[in-house]
Amino acid sequence: MSTDDELLALRDLRVTIADRTIVSGLDLSVRAGRVTALVGESGSGKSMTALSTIGLQPRGAQVYGSATLDGAELVGRSAQEMRRLRSGRIGMIFQEPAQSLSPVMKVSRVFRDVLGVREGLRGRAPVEVRTRELLTSVGLPDSARTAASFPHELSGGELQRVVIALALSGDPSLLIADEPTTALDVTVQRGILDLLTRIVEERELGVLLITHDMGVVGEIADDVVVLRDGEVVESGTAKQVLAAPEAPYTQALLSAVPRLSESLERTDGPRAEDPGGTESDSAPPVVRVEGLSVEYYRRGGSHRALDDVGMEIRRGEIHGLVGESGSGKSTWGKALAGLVPAHARTFELEGVDPRGLRAAERRAVFERVGLVFQDPASSLNPRRSVGWSIGEPLQLAGGLSRTEIARRTRDALELVRLPASFVSRLPHELSGGQRQRVSIARALVHEPALLIADEPTSALDVTIQARVIEVLREAIEQTRFACVFISHDLAVVGSLVDQVTVLRQGRAVEQGAAREVLGSPQHEYTRALLESVPDPERRLRGGDGGAAA
């Protein structure tokens, strides 16, 4: 390991904010033509590290230690010098492409500003030429259209490519990518990861990749540094760390990543014995929907979010809805909860069609539906205690004494493995995972017939996600309700569900038992989705073959 090819070297980097240590003694190096991944869960200090390195730490943060870019010290430079350095040598890519660009500026305008600063280009013609060149280089062939667009007219993948093109202006030697694919769909993520790999190879630049996703690490990183609470837990080459993790935390992180192959084996297990629940053959299925369509009317037109789909779920069964953003999977969940007007040939919840009923009766039908949402921050009333939120469905149903509600609230907390003392807490005093478990408890407290979980784990760290899924699985085994599990993450779906529907642009492209659909997909879209799932071990397995190819 010679140090002369080190592009960026962090030595004992420490960041403190108001006497609180955010990063304590980080060593890391990025080499030209390689990708160094900084891995950690939220709050581990990984973004703070990147920002402090390039002098963008928040006000009040103190940075100590050393960070050198090509041998030049970065820590302690004036803001003016750092600005000059950043503009010429460093490119930065952020997580949320839609927020990285000003919504009121056309892409061409952004390029004009950025090229003026980073490449000193003036005048219309040279800027246009360079813009086209950069956009084409990031895989946006129709560069004229892209340049003439406002950000909202572009898709998330296109936007992220634009952001990468901007970062590549001025031919930087270092690219810092902060969760560049987290907000994107898997198939789009695949494209961006391929693009990053290509850029690294072609331009010989070094990439500092910040991510929480071991799958992304496995796909493109060469070196890995694992961070936890501001401390380095483990570092080494990607191969070492992924194949033989030494630190228990790294092992926990890796084992928490849901894997499709494992999850398919799991579905062979206990569930195969009681397919569909033998005792419920006589009872009507919890959900029976046929020919369901949902149309949204907007100004001057309509948009068909769901087109002629159907499903049947029995007690104790979990049905997964999988698809990318805009595929209509959330709309389906909302339609089942009666939140959007839907047209359907058959629409029955526990054998009852709510559509013909009067308001009070319809409410009684939908009362049997529990909901869990994606964002843990907004799924609980911030001004009411956890106990109140969990007991709310009972309070609404009425007819229960206060002590009875308190008892059932405690039972529900127990079901999601939270201590009874949480009753008096306010939501903001809980972590994201705890809040999500409270949401589940609220949805389960009135013993619903159907639970609709809309991306319940997408906003959570992997280790927490694993726990929440475990809680959900246990609860279903205990109370035997039916569940619709909506997710973009095929591996998570595979680890939990019995039946699965793959959605694309409002249509069901494939439907059936999870093991069959995910194990031997028939439709090419399902195959494309499955292939796009980042896998920590993909390159390890195919390591030799990949090198030869």
Next chain:
Amino acid sequence: MSRDERPSRVPVWRAFLRPVPATAALIVAVSLLAAVFAPQLSALSGNDPFTYHADTLGPDTAPLGVLGGVSGEHWFGVEPGTGRDLFSLVVYGARVSLLVGIASTVLATIIGVLLGIIAGAVGGAVEKLVDFATDVTLGFPFLIFAIALSALFPLEMPRALLLTAVIGMFGWPGIARVVAAETRVIVRQPYVVASRVMGARFPHVFRHQVLPNVASTVIVYSCISLPGRISAEATLSFLGVGVLPPTPSWGRSIGDAISWLLVDPAFLLFPAAALFLVTFSFNILGDTLRDALDPRGAR
């Protein structure tokens, strides 16, 4: 981990310990007390706001002595033309100003919050209707309407009630708009959606989901709009359509003082200073409250 978050919740009253908000709170408290105990306070100086003291006036009916006749007997001097005790006038004036200001703010807040939440939560035609009513109210020429109304209003009825009603009825659109905008966001939050799916009807959503979450905005907004209402009362009294003489009011005293400005500037000074100090203090309190209740403001 969740333990760490608790100390970051600083109690709201802590924000009022800094010197400027503390002074403002003191001024507001003093003026409230003055309004409540106006008879006792003016009796303390041995005066009342209705007795004429002709002996304190010179031949041109301007007060004798410096600063409009400030003396041990008349602490703020006397009113030119009548010789009434100015300290008593200012203290009694606080009654009308604060009563009308606070009562009309309460009225405007109740109307505004109700209409705002209904508009934001129900949406559709109801929202359009409330929006329309808001536009109409905002478009109405407030002063002309108030002057016209006071001409129609029978003299025997209490004027303070009329002023409260007029200022309150014209004050609700602002708060209704703010509350409607917040409500629109809140009713789309997952916790409200979940509650509705579980069978919650409007009263439940109103009481448990929306009201607690707009409460801080409402408190702050009404606190900030209160000084405007006090000034509105002063404006109307200044124009001669407020409370009837001889009831003391800051606005009318200021109006009267304009014609004496060159001869006796002190007559303008005391009521105007009282009005300024009280509105300024309420503004400071409103700002402090807003910063204290905003979780992002907490560093």
